[in-house]
Amino acid sequence: MQHIDDETLALLALGEDVLDDDARAHLSSCPECADAVARLARVVDAFDGADAADDLVAPDAAVWSRVQAELGLTGGTAAPPVVAPAAVADAPAGPTLPRAAAGPGTEDDGATGTAVVVPLAPRPRRVWVPVAAAAAAALVVGGVGGILWERREVEPPETTVASATLDPLPDWQGASGDARVEERPDGRRQVVVTVDAPVPDGTYREVWLLAEDLSGLVSLGVLDGTEGRFDVPDGLDLAEFPVVDVSEEHFDGDPSHSGDSVVRGPLDV
Numbered sequence: 001m002q003h004i005d006d007e008t009l010a011l012l013a014l015g016e017d018v019l020d021d022d023a024r025a026h027l028s029s030c031p032e033c034a035d036a037v038a039r040l041a042r043v044v045d046a047f048d049g050a051d052a053a054d055d056l057v058a059p060d061a062a063v064w065s066r067v068q069a070e071l072g073l074t075g076g077t078a079a080p081p082v083v084a085p086a087a088v089a090d091a092p093a094g095p096t097l098p099r100a101a102a103g104p105g106t107e108d109d110g111a112t113g114t115a116v117v118v119p120l121a122p123r124p125r126r127v128w129v130p131v132a133a134a135a136a137a138a139l140v141v142g143g144v145g146g147i148l149w150e151r152r153e154v155e156p157p158e159t160t161v162a163s164a165t166l167d168p169l170p171d172w173q174g175a176s177g178d179a180r181v182e183e184r185p186d187g188r189r190q191v192v193v194t195v196d197a198p199v200p201d202g203t204y205r206e207v208w209l210l211a212e213d214l215s216g217l218v219s220l221g222v223l224d225g226t227e228g229r230f231d232v233p234d235g236l237d238l239a240e241f242p243v244v245d246v247s248e249e250h251f252d253g254d255p256s257h258s259g260d261s262v263v264r265g266p267l268d269v
Ligand SMILES: [Zn+2]
Pocket: 002, 003, 004, 026, 030, 031, 032, 033, 034
């Protein structure tokens, strides 16, 4: 029969009754496996002393009040019960190697003649499960909140405060478009314009807000492509310039309206 596998040996060292009759017979007659179990058992023994350090301890009262503050709990919320005795402070330090034997290049110093199993020094882990759980919950809440906040930053909730259907002027039969005015929570307004019409070579589109009687106008900017978003200047009264107009412009250096409107429509302000 082959040797007992490592996992089974480890369970055996931990005191688990995992052997069937064949394995038990093998173990009793195989010095190699017996030795392996003995070595593992020494490791287990060495770690027994570390258990005390893992006991749960009560946190300082200030910790709970900080958790309460973080989670927005009301002042009356009592701290969860502590489930383990406080025994960490006196936990003994684990055995450590002498410095000479622990350092590099000291193998031939002969400081130790036998192999020493060095357990990890027990650390006073002041873990308190309810606090850890609350802190984890705070992290999750904070993380989700942060993600939502970032989305808010990227896509602020805009309200459409006015809209218009843009109809073609006589020279532009077949053209169409629409416009809407969006307002952000901070009061910033934008006009979103969509136009479906051919753009002849050597021309471009410009978006305007016109007075209803066409006595005045404000340029919002150049429309590149079929859709554009334009800031409405602060303080501009849309009721004074309620007509959205898209003109065909030529590269002639003249910043004024060409007089050749493609589509136009009144906002329902
Ligand atoms: Zn064996």
